[in-house]
Amino acid sequence: MKHFDRTAILEADKDFRRDFINCLSGYKSLNLIGTINPDTKETNLAPFSQVFHVGANPPLVGILFRPHSVERHTLENILQNKCFTLNHVSPSFYKAAHQSSARWERSEFAATGMQEAYLDNFEAPYVAESPLKVGCRLADHLTLSINETVLVIGSIEHVYVERDEALGEDGFIDLEKLGTVASSGIDAYHTGRKLARLAYAKPDQPVKEI
Template sequence: MMRHFDKSGILEADSSFRRDLINSLSGYKSLNLIGTKSKDGITNLSPFSQVFHIGATPPLVGILFRPHSVERHTLENIMETGYFTMNHVTEAFYQQAHQTAARYENSEFEAVGLDEEYLSDFFAPFVKLSPVKVACSLKEKQTLQVNGTVLVIGAIEHVFIEERGLRDDGSLDLNRLGTVTVSGLDEYHLGKKLARLSYPKPDKALREI
């Protein structure tokens, strides 16, 4: 049996029900810990599921932030310094990753027991345990008129990948890396590969690659 919610029903629903429903509709989402550092040298770490590919040439990524109506250390550090890191999460530390969403006065790294790592003289910290680490510099910031959400676009400066998860064609084997995904706001999953399929063409049958 299908449940139906129209717009008015969604808006009239309990606020926590509406939040959880809408946040779950897009299905499984990528999970990254975003690492930043203030000009004063205080490090910050926060989980984000709204991280997405913008382009490959040049290599760009986007992050969506909630409206900047309250103090948001990650966004403020990026705007002040121009640098941030993206770090995949694994089963070994997904609970610590979740806990970084709490509001701490000092570094989330220290608060949840995750080690910082600095690579290639990059300003912002990486998560030492992460199997995929991406260093980014700020390229653009836009405030979306529809609801005040902030879009940050970063240029990829460095990529560090555990060798076991890097295929010859450049794609990542997320199963081998143990990358965790998230649905909604608080439910974590390990991926299960079905298949890699060939590029779709109208005159050719699909095949596994």
């Protein structure tokens, strides 16, 4: 078993530390965030692995933005335009999704070949190829004093699920049927293979698969 204490982590090579620490939380969600600059009308698309559930009622999602990074275009657009889209990534276009993280001088849609989709008069672009699309409005944002990362809270306004058979009657969305891709570290991509769904846990009762 390899052990790294805080000193070893802080003294490690910068690139080593970045990848290593990014791996520690485990598998991460992967979403393309679509935005538009309300002045220039230029669209923006970037992959994010720090999107997480914040609440179901009201339905809220959180995104953590690194300070001073290339992703700031996305954050600036969200703060100006007050809306954005989340788009799951499939194996058929995960390389284009990765490529959208480069420092393009033009819209990442045009640069990488992913298609813009505008649905139900929502003011931010969705990714047409995405099997699960979520339209969000800016609900709150705050800067974490500890390292200047910015936490954006989005209110979930629209959800589009591509395949009827991926959505269960109980609300469960089968990410494998959708082909949703997960990420790990800073550059790895994965599909999922289901072990099981397990019934609500109760003391002294055996675990039951659903």
